[in-house]
Amino acid sequence: MEHAAALRALIRDIADFPKPGIVFRDFTPMLRDPAALALAVELMANPFRGKGVEIVTGAESRGFIFGTALAQALSAGFVPIRKPGKLPSRVARMGYELEYGTDHLEIHTDSVAPGQRVLVVDDLLATGGTLEASCKLVQQLGARIVGVTVLIELSFLPGRAKIEPYAPVHSVLRYAGDE
Numbered sequence: 001m002e003h004a005a006a007l008r009a010l011i012r013d014i015a016d017f018p019k020p021g022i023v024f025r026d027f028t029p030m031l032r033d034p035a036a037l038a039l040a041v042e043l044m045a046n047p048f049r050g051k052g053v054e055i056v057t058g059a060e061s062r063g064f065i066f067g068t069a070l071a072q073a074l075s076a077g078f079v080p081i082r083k084p085g086k087l088p089s090r091v092a093r094m095g096y097e098l099e100y101g102t103d104h105l106e107i108h109t110d111s112v113a114p115g116q117r118v119l120v121v122d123d124l125l126a127t128g129g130t131l132e133a134s135c136k137l138v139q140q141l142g143a144r145i146v147g148v149t150v151l152i153e154l155s156f157l158p159g160r161a162k163i164e165p166y167a168p169v170h171s172v173l174r175y176a177g178d179e
Contacts, residue, residue, distance in 0.1 A: 003039055003043060004043070004172060004173055006036065006039065007030060007036055007039060007040055007043070007151075007172065007173060008173055010027075010029050010030035010033060010036050011025050011026065011027055011029070011030060011152070011173065012025075012026040012027075012028075012029050013025065013026070014026050025124070025152050025154075025175060027040075027123060027151060027152065031065070037069075040066070040151055040172060041066065041069045041070060041073055042073065043172045044066060044070055044121070044149045044150070044151060044170070044172055045070050045073040045074055045149070047147065047149070047168075047170045048074060048119050048146060048147055048149065048170075049074065051117070051119075051146050051147070052117045052146070053074045053076045053117055053118070053119045053146055054076055054077065054116045054117045054118070055071075055076055055077050055078070055079050055111075055112050055116055055117070055118045055119070055143070056068075056070050056071040056074065056076050056077070056078050056079070056118070056119045056120075056121055057078075057079045057080070057081050057107070057112075057118055057119070057120050057121065057134060057138060058070075058078065058080060058081065058120075058121045058122065059081040059082075059105060059122055059130050059131070059133075059134050060080065060081065060082045060083050060086070060105075062122065062123040062124070063081070063121055063122040063123060063130075063134075064080060065123065066121050066122070066123060066151060067080075067121040067122075070119065070121050070149070074119070076119070079107065079108070079111040079112060079118075080107075081105050081106070081107050081134050081137060082105065082106055082107075083103070083104070083105065083106070084104050084105075084106055086106070087106050087107070087108055089108050089109075089110070090108065090109045090110070091106040091107060091108055091109060092106065092107055092109050092137055092140050092141060093105070093106045094106075094133040094134075094136050094137045094140070095133070096129040096130060096132060096133035097127075097129050098129060103129075104133075105130070105133045105134060105137060106137075107137045107138070107141070109141065111141070112138060112141050112142075112143040113141075113142070113143065114141070114142030114143065115142065115143065115144060116143045116144065117143070117144050117146045118138050118143045118144065118145050118146060119145075119146050119147055119148075119149060120134050120135055120138060120145060120147070120148045120149075120166075120167070121148075121149055121150070122134070122148075122150050123150060123151050123152065124150055124151065124152045124153070124154070125148075125150045125152070125153040125154065125159040125160065125163065125169065125171060126154045126157045126159050127157050127158060127159050127162075128157075128158065128159030128160070128161075128162030128163050129162075131148055131150075131159065131162075131163050132162045132163060132166070135148065135163065135166035135167065136166075139166070145166050145167040146167065147167045147168045147169070147170060148163050148166070148167050148168070148169045148170070149169075149170045149171075150169075150170070150171045150172070151171070151172050151173060152171065152172070152173045152174075152175065153169075153171035153173070153174045153175070154175050154177070155171075155174045155175065155176055155177070156175070156176055156177030
C-alpha cells in the first residue's frame with residue numbers, strides 16, 4: 001500500500017467546502033505531478049486489465065479526467081456521460097438524487113452497443129448518486145458493466161452499497177470519515 005500512501009499525501013483537505021462541516025478531498029495537487037497522475041491511473045486500471053473492457057465511461061466533469069486516461073491505459077474507447085443539454089445527438093436520460101434536490105445525466109443512445117463491456121469511472125464515490133445513474137444509463141443501453149473504479153471513496157457514506165448491485169467497485173484511496 002505504499003503507492004496509495006504516496007497518492008494520499010498529495011490529496012489536500014479543504015475544511016468547510018462546499019459547506020460547513022464538509023471536508024473536501026481535493027486531488028488537483030496530485031494531477032500536476034506526472035508520476036502521481038500516472039500511478040493513480042495505473043492503480044485505477046490494474047484490476048480491470050484482461051477483463052475485456054471495450055468502453056470506459058466517465059461522468060461530467062471530473063470523471064472525464066480519469067475516464068479518458070483509463071480508456072487509453074486499457075486500449076478502450078471513451079464515452080462521456082454529461083449534464084442535460086450538452087450532447088448533440090439522441091440521448092438516454094437518467095435522474096438521480098442530490099443532497100438537496102435532483103439532477104439528470106445523459107448519454108448518446110448510440111455510444112455503447114448491447115453486450116459491450118463497460119468500465120464506469122469517476123473521481124469520487126460518496127453517496128453514489130452520480131455513479132448509480134451512470135450505471136443505470138449503461139445498462140439501459142444494453143451494455144454489460146465490468147466494474148466501477150474511483151480514485152477516492154468516502155467509505156462512511158452509503159455509496160458502495162448503491163453501486164455493488166451493478167458491478168464490483170474498486171477504489172484506490174478510502175477515507176473512513178475520522179481522518
